[in-house]
Structures are given as C-alpha cells and as structure tokens.
Amino acid sequence: MGPGAGGVSQVSDVLAEQFSIATRPGAHCAPRLHRALGTMAQGAVRFSFGWFNTEEETQAAIAAVRSVAE
Numbered sequence: 878m879g880p881g882a883g884g885v886s887q888v889s890d891v892l893a894e895q896f897s898i899a900t901r902p903g904a905h906c907a908p909r910l911h912r913a914l915g916t917m918a919q920g921a922v923r924f925s926f927g928w929f930n931t932e933e934e935t936q937a938a939i940a941a942v943r944s945v946a947e
Contacts, residue, residue: 885921889902892942892945898924901922902920904917904919905923940941
C-alpha cells in the first residue's frame with residue numbers, strides 16, 4: 878500500500894480483511910500526542926496488545942504491517 882496510499886481507516890480495513898487483525902484507526906482522543914508526533918491530520922492505527930497475546934500473534938502483526946507498508 879505504501880505511504881500516502883490511503884488513510885488510517887483504509888489501513889485498518891486492510892489489516893482486518895486480509896490478516897484478521899482488529900485495530901482502531903483515528904485520533905484516539907489524544908490531540909496533544911498527535912500534535913507532538915505530527916499526525917494530527919491523519920491520526921494513527923492502534924494495536925491493543927495485552928498479556929494474553931502470544932509471540933506468534935505479535936510476529937504476525939509485525940509481518941502484516943510490513944506487508945501493508947510495501
């Protein structure tokens with residue numbers, strides 16, 4: 878997909894549809910953080926990892942992000 882090829886909602890949709898990974902796109906009620914990161918206009922895609930996630934799930938998420946970023 879590459880940078881600039883779609884908004885964070887589109888990236889989140891691709892992760893869900895192609896990789897079965899649920900994420901949350903948007904500003905996440907954190908305007909100061911987005912201002913500091915320079916992502917105010919587009920927001921970000923958030924993963925919510927927890928203690929229950931396995932190493933395999935983490936590696937699958939990393940591989941999915943790499944694939945979407947190409």
